[in-house]
Amino acid sequence: MNALRKLSWDWYDGEIPANVEVDETAYIETTFSFTRYRSQVQGGVTYRKAASTYLGTMFDVGPSGRVVLGNYALVHGARIICDASVEIGDYALISWNVVLMDTYRMPRDPALRRILLEKAALSPNRLAESQEKPRPITIGPNVWIGFDACILPGVTIGEGAVVGARSVVISNVQPFTVVAGNPAKQIRSLPKTASEE
């Protein structure tokens, strides 16, 4: 990895944050993806072997958030809102404008939202760290998520599953199934791969 943590091909004048771990075979199209990154933990984002992120991918990661991109994971413009853990499995394919969120950040009660917004207005980065309890999400290996889909807090998507474009996933997805719709429902089963015994 480049010691300066800058990318020679980058259109944006930024750096890869010091606590982001990048395998030497991984690819980052632009450091613009880290403009909302504020994780304080080591491995706030981890890129494993040949993992890649492209334009539009945004790591909106809070101080305790941790995101893992598995081997060969391809993230082509997802918005990752993470205050605890978002884990993306090996060979996962994630399309543009997909939202992966382990927290809503804002409370359901409007009065409490006001307090947070007034705090954010006076903070230098204009963000107020949330007090909501995050619910980690896990995207299994070999999962394919279509464009504009939303994966909501607490969801686990099983190995080999497909999430249709524009789906909103609010509950766990079984391995080797296809889900679609808003809210997403199972519409099909898929043949299992050799990795499944």
Next chain:
Amino acid sequence: MTPSTPLQPGRWNDGELPLNVVLGVNTVINGSLAFKRFHSEADRITTVGEHCFIDGVHFSTGKRGRIVIGNYCCFTNVVLLSELEVVIGNYVVIGWNTTIADTDFHPLDPAERILDAIACSPLGKGQPRPKTLTSAVTIEDDVWIGANVTILKGVRIGAGAFIEPGSLVTRNVPAGVRVMGNPAQIIEEPLA
């Protein structure tokens, strides 16, 4: 920022603000494309209130369009499309890639749509376009709108409503409820 520091006037960080856009104190707009498609005539004033953080927005307006936003709002990558009026209250939060439009953009009637296609084409310069349905959108105070939401023309979202990510909102939403789906439906009544 300490209380003794005076708050800065509202600003857009990526260019010169159009003359008919007024920003309140401590409001920040980011994004080089924010006013790329802003075509409001001089008498149609777009306003953003105080203490707002509007990151990566598109203010996309027609000649008679305008957008009015209250205080303490926080938007991320929102696309606001107005041919008439989009009014947003105070303490409204809107997530990634949400679109709000007060117009159908083109007529429903197929014959009229052909006329519109010609008027919009490179050969249609100056030709009047057929009438398209427009109806103002109102989002009241304390509304929370998640990512990837679409809000269509004529919709009024009541105070304190909570719009789940990915919702497509085609009808009015009562105050305080939680909605989700396509089309969006009530999944939770107002908090007691």
